[in-house]
Amino acid sequence: MTNPIDIAAKATPAPVARRLRGLSDRSIAWIFVAPTILLLLAVNIFPLIWTVRLSFTNYAANRPGREVEWVGLRNYIRILTDDGTWANMQTTAHFLIWTIILQVVIGFTLAWLINRKFKGNDLLTTLIVIPMMLSPAVVGNFWTFLYQPQIGLINYVVELVSGVPASSFSMLGPGGLAPWSIIIVDTWMWTPFVMLICLAGLRSIPDYIYEAAEVDRASKWRQFWTITVPMVLPFLMLAVLFRGIENFKMFDMVVLLTGGGPGNETLLASIDLKREAFEKWRTGYSSAYAIILFVTVFGLASIYVKALNKVKER
Amino acid sequence: MKHTTLAASAALALVWTAQANAQANELTLCWAAWDPANALVELSKDFEAQSGIKMNFEFVPWPNFADRMLNELNSGGQLCDLLIGDSQWLGGSAENGHYLKLNDFFAAEGISMDDFLPAAVYAYSTWPKGTPNYWALPAMGDANGWFYRKDWFTNPDIMAAYKEATGQDLREPQSQKELLQIAQFFQGREIDGKTVYGASIFTERGSEGITMGATGALYAWGFKYENTPGSYDMEGAVNSPAAVEALEFYKTLYDTATPPGYDNAYMEQSLDAFKSGQVAMAMNWFAFFPGLYADPTTGGDKIDFFVNPPQNVAASTLGGQGISVVSYSDNVEGALQYIKWFANPDVQKKWWASGGYAVHNAVVNDPAFPESTPFAGDFLQAMSGVQDFWQEPAYASLLLAMQERLHNYVVADQGTAQEALDGLIADWTEVFEDEGKL
Numbered sequence: 096m097t098n099p100i101d102i103a104a105k106a107t108p109a110p111v112a113r114r115l116r117g118l119s120d121r122s123i124a125w126i127f128v129a130p131t132i133l134l135l136l137a138v139n140i141f142p143l144i145w146t147v148r149l150s151f152t153n154y155a156a157n158r159p160g161r162e163v164e165w166v167g168l169r170n171y172i173r174i175l176t177d178d179g180t181w182a183n184m185q186t187t188a189h190f191l192i193w194t195i196i197l198q199v200v201i202g203f204t205l206a207w208l209i210n211r212k213f214k215g216n217d218l219l220t221t222l223i224v225i226p227m228m229l230s231p232a233v234v235g236n237f238w239t240f241l242y243q244p245q246i247g248l249i250n251y252v253v254e255l256v257s258g259v260p261a262s263s264f265s266m267l268g269p270g271g272l273a274p275w276s277i278i279i280v281d282t283w284m285w286t287p288f289v290m291l292i293c294l295a296g297l298r299s300i301p302d303y304i305y306e307a308a309e310v311d312r313a314s315k316w317r318q319f320w321t322i323t324v325p326m327v328l329p330f331l332m333l334a335v336l337f338r339g340i341e342n343f344k345m346f347d348m349v350v351l352l353t354g355g356g357p358g359n360e361t362l363l364a365s366i367d368l369k370r371e372a373f374e375k376w377r378t379g380y381s382s383a384y385a386i387i388l389f390v391t392v393f394g395l396a397s398i399y400v401k402a403l404n405k406v407k408e409r
Numbered sequence: 410m411k412h413t414t415l416a417a418s419a420a421l422a423l424v425w426t427a428q429a430n431a432q433a434n435e436l437t438l439c440w441a442a443w444d445p446a447n448a449l450v451e452l453s454k455d456f457e458a459q460s461g462i463k464m465n466f467e468f469v470p471w472p473n474f475a476d477r478m479l480n481e482l483n484s485g486g487q488l489c490d491l492l493i494g495d496s497q498w499l500g501g502s503a504e505n506g507h508y509l510k511l512n513d514f515f516a517a518e519g520i521s522m523d524d525f526l527p528a529a530v531y532a533y534s535t536w537p538k539g540t541p542n543y544w545a546l547p548a549m550g551d552a553n554g555w556f557y558r559k560d561w562f563t564n565p566d567i568m569a570a571y572k573e574a575t576g577q578d579l580r581e582p583q584s585q586k587e588l589l590q591i592a593q594f595f596q597g598r599e600i601d602g603k604t605v606y607g608a609s610i611f612t613e614r615g616s617e618g619i620t621m622g623a624t625g626a627l628y629a630w631g632f633k634y635e636n637t638p639g640s641y642d643m644e645g646a647v648n649s650p651a652a653v654e655a656l657e658f659y660k661t662l663y664d665t666a667t668p669p670g671y672d673n674a675y676m677e678q679s680l681d682a683f684k685s686g687q688v689a690m691a692m693n694w695f696a697f698f699p700g701l702y703a704d705p706t707t708g709g710d711k712i713d714f715f716v717n718p719p720q721n722v723a724a725s726t727l728g729g730q731g732i733s734v735v736s737y738s739d740n741v742e743g744a745l746q747y748i749k750w751f752a753n754p755d756v757q758k759k760w761w762a763s764g765g766y767a768v769h770n771a772v773v774n775d776p777a778f779p780e781s782t783p784f785a786g787d788f789l790q791a792m793s794g795v796q797d798f799w800q801e802p803a804y805a806s807l808l809l810a811m812q813e814r815l816h817n818y819v820v821a822d823q824g825t826a827q828e829a830l831d832g833l834i835a836d837w838t839e840v841f842e843d844e845g846k847l
Contacts, residue, residue: 153843156483158501244670269822354613354614356672357820358813
């Protein structure tokens with residue numbers, strides 16, 4: 096009697112109903128989807144195409160009066176033959192790989208421990224996830240003080256434990272420690288995120304599987320590798336995908352901690368791109384740079400998602 | 410329903426009209442957030458009283474100032490009616506139409522550039538450099554100078570220790586090398602039960618810090634950007650043996666005489682290091698000197714000032730800014746009125762008295778000026794030998810290239826000074842080729 100379709104039909108104004116009469120379901124579907132598609136085209140696809148176009152020019156957004164020249168592949172060749180770009184890519188890869196390894200190992204371990212039922216479990220979980228709730232700007236400033244050689248806690252603890260004078264080394268300065276310092280901060284901040292995803296995975300494993308394994312006299316070690324790991328793996332891979340994409344575009348926290356320095360030791364590709372685009376205003380060049388980064392991320396993410404789907408199908 | 414719509418439309422129209430009128434009677438002045446800006450707020454109250462125009466201020470912290478303001482100009486933004494912008498922005502802002510050319514206005518109002526220090530007019534107002542095309546009124550003279558712990562320098566025990574260590578008297582450094590020697594003497598020394606360090610210098614990587622610091626040494630060794638001005642012929646000038654020696658000197662100063670962890674330090678960190686009693690000497694812009702002198706802990710009779718010491722030549726790195734009218738302003742008339750008021754000699758005198766560095770002849774040629782503050786004489790001396798970075802429209806690319814090369818060498822220990830300066834020429838050549846100037 097009160098079928099929702101009838102209600103919707105009655106609510107449709109007569110002129111609209113007249114216009115829609117005779118339209119196929121497919122046409123109506125298109126009418127509903129069209130605004131979204133148009134919006135996506137306007138805010139995603141058009142800028143992408145425009146960026147591709149700009150990447151073949153010498154356009155500079157701060158020089159409106161200058162004649163824009165078509166430079167062909169010059170921007171791409173310059174970027175790909177520039178040792179600095181490759182060094183920045185290596186710095187990014189170093190940051191990406193180590194943060195992911197550490198976050199996965201520590202995050203999974205924490206999740207595995209938290210998953211055991213004990214008193215204060217919920218409180219501990221809440222405390223662990225606090226870092227990821229903070230703003231990267233706050234985290235950057237906070238850790239800058241912790242890393243300060245004269246008054247910082249980290250150097251003080253190192254001196255206390257090892258006897259190495261606190262002011263004899265700088266975690267964010269020269270000496271090769273800076274890339275590791277930013278990895279430590281990112282790991283501190285984002286391990287809880289990986290932990291939460293792993294925890295969701297662990298809690299989705301039904302107890303009866305473990306009970307069956309117990310009946311079959313499977314050892315804890317065997318249960319871990321044949322039940323826990325395979326069943327949590329899709330969750331873990333999803334966490335890696337999220338963290339990988341996030342860290343590939345890491346910017347704010349590293350800028351606050353090191354500004355890309357000392358020298359170029361922590362100059363990630365995203366920071367370099369921002370400098371080219373909005374400090375040097377080499378819009379054409381930076382467009383080519385952005386396209387190269389986009390293709391890299393898109394390519395890697397596509398391969399990864401295929402692998403993720405295969406794992407899920409198993 | 411009709412009445413409601415009509416009333417709403419009328420209210421909207423009223424609000425819009427009121428807003429438009431308010432905008433016509435308001436001006437927004439944009440500058441960096443620092444001590445002189447606060448002095449300008451106070452000073453501008455006289456303008457508000459005289460003109461009836463309400464002044465608003467948009468002050469941006471130094472590390473973000475260039476980014477924020479250049480983005481504003483490049484997007485044709487109407488946030489600022491007046492902008493006290495860095496000297497290096499002049500070329501780009503003039504060529505891209507961001508600033509209003511002021512020649513006709515100056516002529517109509519009888520404002521003469523001859524009434525200001527020539528070095529300031531050259532640096533803060535003209536583009537192309539040195540031509541009588543004025544895009545700003547010199548607003549704030551500034552240069553990179555030095556200050557030191559006078560109480561330590563006059564402490565008999567410390568003086569004796571210095572004499573014993575070096576065979577010389579402890580005094581204000583008369584050369585860059587003497588500055589290094591003094592800084593190394595203080596490095597790691599115990600004073601009043603506390604470990605202190607030699608000097609706090611600029612090493613910042615992100616904006617302009619290390620360039621502004623290192624050029625203090627480069628200019629003192631006789632560094633030039635080009636063999637012939639305007640030729641963009643940099644080989645042999647930028648990487649001359651003197652320039653290489655100067656850069657090696659700056660690295661030695663950083664390596665052997667600065668506090669631990671000062672590998673990304675600029676104005677704020679330099680001030681902090683000095684005020685917290687960590688360093689014997691520090692470099693910074695003259696603009697901060699009134700505040701330093703007034704500091705209850707390390708100011709007064711505990712502090713004194715000196716101009717950047719010469720080595721082969723006497724020279725200082727230029728700071729300071731001119732005040733320009735933003736061409737996108739919807740209150741150009743009001744902005745010009747402000748500039749006319751600001752150019753008045755009496756206002757300029759008041760500007761100096763309140764902590765701003767006026768460069769009007771009525772101020773600096775006053776016989777009492779050099780003695781008016783402990784640093785006024787040094788300021789005049791510095792302004793007579795200031796040198797500025799490129800003011801080209803592509804200055805940002807040129808600056809960032811220098812930041813990278815210098816920081817890589819001085820702080821990150823990569824390569825040699827010769828390689829850094831050779832690399833810098835390669836970077837700058839690429840920029841000028843892109844600009845069609847080479």
